[in-house]
Amino acid sequence: MIKNTELKKQTAKQTTMFGTYEFPSYEEIMDAYAKEFANYVLPRGDTIFGFWMQTLADLEFLDLELQGLTEEYTIDPVNRIINFKGDEVFIRLRIAHLEKVKGKITLYTDVVDKFGDTNAYAFHNLYPYKGKFYPRVVRTLINAFKLGHDSLLLDPFNGSGTATHEASLMGIKSVGIDVTPMGIVLSELKNDLLFIDEQKLNFTPKELQDILQTIEDKRWKHPDLLIHKLMLAVYFDTVDAFVRTTRYNRKGKAGLFIEKINYIKACYEKIMEIKGKYGLKFKPARIIEGDILELKNMSEMKEKFDACITSPPYYFSIDYVGKDKIAYDYLGADMKKIESKYLGMKNGQPKSNYSGLPSRVAMYYEDLKESIKNIFWALKPGGKLAIIIGDSTVYGKKIPTTMTAKKSCEEVGFKFEKLIFNPLLGARNRAIRGESVIICRKP
Numbered sequence: 001m002i003k004n005t006e007l008k009k010q011t012a013k014q015t016t017m018f019g020t021y022e023f024p025s026y027e028e029i030m031d032a033y034a035k036e037f038a039n040y041v042l043p044r045g046d047t048i049f050g051f052w053m054q055t056l057a058d059l060e061f062l063d064l065e066l067q068g069l070t071e072e073y074t075i076d077p078v079n080r081i082i083n084f085k086g087d088e089v090f091i092r093l094r095i096a097h098l099e100k101v102k103g104k105i106t107l108y109t110d111v112v113d114k115f116g117d118t119n120a121y122a123f124h125n126l127y128p129y130k131g132k133f134y135p136r137v138v139r140t141l142i143n144a145f146k147l148g149h150d151s152l153l154l155d156p157f158n159g160s161g162t163a164t165h166e167a168s169l170m171g172i173k174s175v176g177i178d179v180t181p182m183g184i185v186l187s188e189l190k191n192d193l194l195f196i197d198e199q200k201l202n203f204t205p206k207e208l209q210d211i212l213q214t215i216e217d218k219r220w221k222h223p224d225l226l227i228h229k230l231m232l233a234v235y236f237d238t239v240d241a242f243v244r245t246t247r248y249n250r251k252g253k254a255g256l257f258i259e260k261i262n263y264i265k266a267c268y269e270k271i272m273e274i275k276g277k278y279g280l281k282f283k284p285a286r287i288i289e290g291d292i293l294e295l296k297n298m299s300e301m302k303e304k305f306d307a308c309i310t311s312p313p314y315y316f317s318i319d320y321v322g323k324d325k326i327a328y329d330y331l332g333a334d335m336k337k338i339e340s341k342y343l344g345m346k347n348g349q350p351k352s353n354y355s356g357l358p359s360r361v362a363m364y365y366e367d368l369k370e371s372i373k374n375i376f377w378a379l380k381p382g383g384k385l386a387i388i389i390g391d392s393t394v395y396g397k398k399i400p401t402t403m404t405a406k407k408s409c410e411e412v413g414f415k416f417e418k419l420i421f422n423p424l425l426g427a428r429n430r431a432i433r434g435e436s437v438i439i440c441r442k443p
């Protein structure tokens, strides 16, 4: 913003045959128009919606988190403002859908401004794992479920660790489980990078070029496991980017690799600045490689969790293992073996008769129900569950995964509370079109 005194100096004087005239400068004109324009633009108030609130689902999410964070509130969706009673300092630190609370910007707004993105902040954008959560939805659900610093969150389909990472950023302890080794590596990296000494991320371009070469020669080893895995993950992402597009040819593999490491370093600096500014205390997550269907073998997990926020694999819509082929080929991992542990991928026949459903789909539904049963077992009484899931199309027919999941939740003993449908505008996979958040409570 240009101050008035600066503007005055820029006023241009022009002398013509009729006299000398003063004209406003370009900056003065823009400033005056911007001020007038602001009078007509919503929201106007001291507790206002974030510009990222675009859909009706966002409105429902805001409503949900206000239930968890305030004592009393009203939403005025036309003017995009809210009124509330409650702890404004706490709300400012936690809320994911408001830009300002009582005139001051929220932590989430600060993060969005710093990273220039509403989801790719902290280390959420470390690697393009398919079928990732929107971190904002996780934050919303954590708020809705009133989780605090003594709470424990579970994600048994943790994938690349969005839920565990978001919980860590919010100072909440969590446990993340997944069957895919690549998911485990990524979740651990996101977790560990929050606690690393900055110096460890300092590499010269020459050092990074050498590292790239040793990885290509399959000689890469680093005594610090975090650095070892980080370089490998960035390498896989670099190679994948090359396979997908020739756009990167100009930069070369080394250029792209260096750029990606520098991006991660910049993310580190930004998130540490936020941490210092707000006095945040990040909490580490526990990451476990395992199968949700075998959760009961870990007896210490019984009735341990206050909430579960999770997204099971969508039936056949996304090839979760195949997309990491570059990594598994490099590491010599058996992809078939990993895949066989996936929900619905075991050999055999479904236990019950499901009229009209292909038996593979029926087996997927049986595994899904078994997973929900295990989540029920792991939650404390009163514990909350949010399942994020979408319908897919098999042989041209839509299969009702969302409603089947809801039914399974009720059958295993959960009390259904709410379903929010979130359309994925512009989703590339036309079989999915949108996803739903199913919210339940263990009585």
Ligand SMILES: C[S@@+](CC[C@H](N)C(=O)[O-])C[C@H]1O[C@@H](n2cnc3c(N)ncnc32)[C@H](O)[C@@H]1O
Pocket: 129, 130, 131, 132, 133, 156, 157, 158, 159, 160, 161, 162, 163, 177, 178, 179, 180, 183, 290, 291, 292, 293, 310, 311, 312, 313, 314, 320, 341, 342, 343
């Ligand atoms: C929709 S993705 C979850 C993505 C995650 N929310 C994220 O943000 O990265 C589903 C995950 O379920 C995992 N999965 C599939 N079968 C599983 C099983 N039996 N036990 C545990 N995880 C499993 C897959 O490896 C995949 O990462």
